Amino acid sequence: MAEDTLMLNLSSDTAPACHSKSYQRPTSQEKWALKKAQKRKYSGIQKGLPNKQQFNGPKTKDQQPPEDMEEEDVPTHKNPVRKPAPKDAAKALSPETPKPAQRFKAQTKMTQKSKHVGEHKGGEDGVFIKTSSLFRNNPDIPDVHRPAVTQLKEKVFTSDSFAELDLHPHLINRHSLYTNAVFLGSVQKETIPVLLSGQDAVVRSQTGSGKTLAYGIPLVQSLQAVEPKIKHWDVMGSFPLAVCLLYCTVPSFPSLSSCQPFTWIVPGVLMGGEKRKAEKARLRKGINILITTPGRLVDHIKNTLSIAFSAVRWLILDEADRILDLGFEKDLTVILNSLNATGPPRQNVLLSATLTDGLSRLAVISMKEPVSIQVGENSEGINNLTPDPTTVRGKSDRFAVPERLQQHMVVVPSKLRLVCLAAFILSKCKFEKGHKIIVFVSSCEAVEFLLILFNAVLSGPKAKQQPLLSFFRLHGNMKQEERTEVFQEFSLCKTGILLCTDVAARGLDMPQVTWIVQYNPPTTPAEYVHRVGRTARIGAKGSSLLFLTPAEMSYVTSLANHNISLSEMKMEMILSTLMLDDRFKVRGKYDGKSSGAPEQEVQERATVLQTEFENVVHNDNNSVQAAKRALQSFLRAYTAYPSNMKHIFHIKALHLGHAAKSFGLRDAPQGLSLGPSFDRGEQAVARVVDVLDDLYGLPVASGGVGVLEGR
Numbered sequence: 186m187a188e189d190t191l192m193l194n195l196s197s198d199t200a201p202a203c204h205s206k207s208y209q210r211p212t213s214q215e216k217w218a219l220k221k222a223q224k225r226k227y228s229g230i231q232k233g234l235p236n237k238q239q240f241n242g243p244k245t246k247d248q249q250p251p252e253d254m255e256e257e258d259v260p261t262h263k264n265p266v267r268k269p270a271p272k273d274a275a276k277a278l279s280p281e282t283p284k285p286a287q288r289f290k291a292q293t294k295m296t297q298k299s300k301h302v303g304e305h306k307g308g309e310d311g312v313f314i315k316t317s318s319l320f321r322n323n324p325d326i327p328d329v330h331r332p333a334v335t336q337l338k339e340k341v342f343t344s345d346s347f348a349e350l351d352l353h354p355h356l357i358n359r360h361s362l363y364t365n366a367v368f369l370g371s372v373q374k375e376t377i378p379v380l381l382s383g384q385d386a387v388v389r390s391q392t393g394s395g396k397t398l399a400y401g402i403p404l405v406q407s408l409q410a411v412e413p414k415i416k417h418w419d420v421m422g423s424f425p426l427a428v429c430l431l432y433c434t435v436p437s438f439p440s441l442s443s444c445q446p447f448t449w450i451v452p453g454v455l456m457g458g459e460k461r462k463a464e465k466a467r468l469r470k471g472i473n474i475l476i477t478t479p480g481r482l483v484d485h486i487k488n489t490l491s492i493a494f495s496a497v498r499w500l501i502l503d504e505a506d507r508i509l510d511l512g513f514e515k516d517l518t519v520i521l522n523s524l525n526a527t528g529p530p531r532q533n534v535l536l537s538a539t540l541t542d543g544l545s546r547l548a549v550i551s552m553k554e555p556v557s558i559q560v561g562e563n564s565e566g567i568n569n570l571t572p573d574p575t576t577v578r579g580k581s582d583r584f585a586v587p588e589r590l591q592q593h594m595v596v597v598p599s600k601l602r603l604v605c606l607a608a609f610i611l612s613k614c615k616f617e618k619g620h621k622i623i624v625f626v627s628s629c630e631a632v633e634f635l636l637i638l639f640n641a642v643l644s645g646p647k648a649k650q651q652p653l654l655s656f657f658r659l660h661g662n663m664k665q666e667e668r669t670e671v672f673q674e675f676s677l678c679k680t681g682i683l684l685c686t687d688v689a690a691r692g693l694d695m696p697q698v699t700w701i702v703q704y705n706p707p708t709t710p711a712e713y714v715h716r717v718g719r720t721a722r723i724g725a726k727g728s729s730l731l732f733l734t735p736a737e738m739s740y741v742t743s744l745a746n747h748n749i750s751l752s753e754m755k756m757e758m759i760l761s762t763l764m765l766d767d768r769f770k771v772r773g774k775y776d777g778k779s780s781g782a783p784e785q786e787v788q789e790r791a792t793v794l795q796t797e798f799e800n801v802v803h804n805d806n807n808s809v810q811a812a813k814r815a816l817q818s819f820l821r822a823y824t825a826y827p828s829n830m831k832h833i834f835h836i837k838a839l840h841l842g843h844a845a846k847s848f849g850l851r852d853a854p855q856g857l858s859l860g861p862s863f864d865r866g867e868q869a870v871a872r873v874v875d876v877l878d879d880l881y882g883l884p885v886a887s888g889g890v891g892v893l894e895g896r
């Protein structure tokens with residue numbers, strides 16, 4: 186693996202600085218390694234590299250991490266003989282091979298403390314292990330450029346009460362019970378009267394502002410008033426009166442899932458958790474408010490005879506932009522065709538915190554003179570939506586986030602990502618109290634992997650049957666019942682960490698979440714807004730932290746273009762939490778004494794922590810495979826950023842060896858397969874094939890499945 190090896194030199198008292206630019210004379214070992222590396226380069230070992238012209242991505246300095254020295258190249262007292270160079274994918278993925286001079290500079294960046302190569306004794310077990318250096322040969326972290334941003338502000342509450350609306354008294358009491366609501370939310374004040382008047386509406390309001398009640402109250406109000414009283418079933422089968430299409434894959438809407446005072450109105454959720462047969466049976470029994478996802482509904486339209494739309498008078502699309510993004514447009518067309526073919530005049534409502542082109546297009550195709558409701562200081566409140574989508578598009582790029590949300594970003598080189606995430610979790614959930622954190626990662630496999638790793642290394646011993654830190658997981662490969670169970674458990678817990686994919690990004694209302702961590706940046710700014718929106722809901726405080734590598738820093742500008750402003754948190758500050766955790770103290774002859782300056786000790790502890798992760802990963806073949814799968818899925822997800830983000834996130838700019846380290850892998854992966862499950866569409870496959878072709882000159886199997894098997 187293209188990694189150097191660090192021996193923690195406990196005896197020296199000179200503190201190294203992260204990314205120090207100061208010149209240090211290379212040691213004889215370094216000179217030796219450098220010579221070898223250069224010789225290898227010129228003897229053609231690295232000739233699989235893409236040349237400069239082939240690499241079309243950005244070429245900023247920070248995207249070109251210096252080539253690392255190979256662990257095996259360096260004679261250590263454990264490894265005195267140089268092994269043959271491994272097939273190093275990391276090198277191949279590096280967009281440019283540094284010239285010898287650059288390589289020399291990279292080598293000499295190491296400080297007095299970290300210049301020896303060897304072994305150290307770390308962690309609880311005190312076993313001697315070889316560790317790769319976390320703090321050497323990382324790209325520099327440039328200063329963060331934060332463009333000036335005017336954040337959009339939305340007032341969450343009004344001073345009006347629900348009693349001022351013309352609602353059934355049961356409904357007022359009922360919803361008060363659900364939400365402890367005293368005052369109307371701004372979005373509710375603007376939306377409820379419009380919907381009660383029978384008009385269509387497109388509603389944009391920030392996350393957690395109460396959009397569900399904004400449509401739920403008028404919906405139930407109108408259905409309870411239908412005379413004669415509606416039935417949920419007759420001999421012809423089920424007749425839904427309202428269809429609510431959601432993106433959300435975990436039921437999280439108490440305000441709709443029960444209409445208790447109006448027992449004759451029956452809501453029902455169909456999300457594919459049950460067998461289709463059971464869902465059909467429930468449909469046959471009768472559902473008046475059908476809450477479902479587009480895919481599941483299309484499934485029933487095609488396969489369930491007892492479903493009929495002849496009575497539907499409401500169609501609600503929550504998270505409407507996402508429903509379109511996901512490629513549900515086809516499904517939506519099937520649904521709209523079925524609904525339009527029959528039934529009474531229908532009221533249509535579209536809602537989202539992120540009004541996008543897709544949403545306006547949908548408004549134009551499916552609605553009758555909809556009223557546009559946009560809450561916020563800089564919006565015009567209620568408007569008649571013009572049929573010209575470009576008018577809406579102008580505003581769609583500007584997103585409001587909750588006012589009491591503090592947004593941060595941290596720049597972390599790839600190798601240090603895992604320890605930095607772990608240190609952040611420890612700082613909030615172990616050394617501060619009462620935090621609930623949601624960590625977003627880019628794939629189900631990575632969620633599973635982090636769960637195992639963190640449970641093994643961070644959770645700590647059980648006290649009163651409870652581990653010190655409670656980790657939860659939520660992703661799309663879990664069964665529906667499991668997802669619901671986790672959602673409920675996490676909602677009820679007082680402190681814990683939910684590791685999840687974007688299945689949890691929208692629509693989920695979980696109380697008292699204090700931090701949102703985006704370990705992998707989302708594919709669009711809209712998704713960023715929804716992810717951070719799982720905290721700071723309905724006027725509460727909350728914080729968020731976005732992880733970026735030095736190569737990805739221009740994402741900050743991309744967010745600024747959508748009126749989103751982040752402040753910087755320093756990686757060193759996050760890592761310094763490890764000083765509070767003696768589990769990661771370096772043990773050995775300096776037991777009980779400080780091993781040097783604080784900065785150095787932080788680095789030593791981070792290395793011990795990384796070593797523990799690596800030990801867990803390399804404990805058996807299964808966990809190595811799990812780590813490789815997680816890395817592989819991370820790489821797949823990395824290719825899936827849309828083309829307008831490629832200048833920030835390009836797989837060719839990734840250093841695979843460093844990325845592997847952030848999955849606890851000691852070696853650059855061999856035999857990494859993109860797998861037959863890689864089916865994100867022709868384009869994505871083509872992109873990866875292109876990359877593989879460039880890197881390895883591999884013949885790519887037809888069908889677009891490439892195999893990274895080294896060279």
Ligand SMILES: Nc1ncnc2c1ncn2[C@@H]1O[C@H](COP(=O)(O)OP(=O)(O)OP(=O)(O)O)[C@@H](O)[C@H]1O
Binds near residue numbers: 368373397718
């Ligand atoms: N008027 C109100 N007063 C107090 N709490 C309210 C009020 N209206 C809604 N809530 C509560 O606010 C929380 C957020 O509401 P909701 O989930 O509807 O937000 P949202 O705008 O749909 O968010 P997202 O866009 O993230 O899905 C819920 O817990 C809800 O019960």
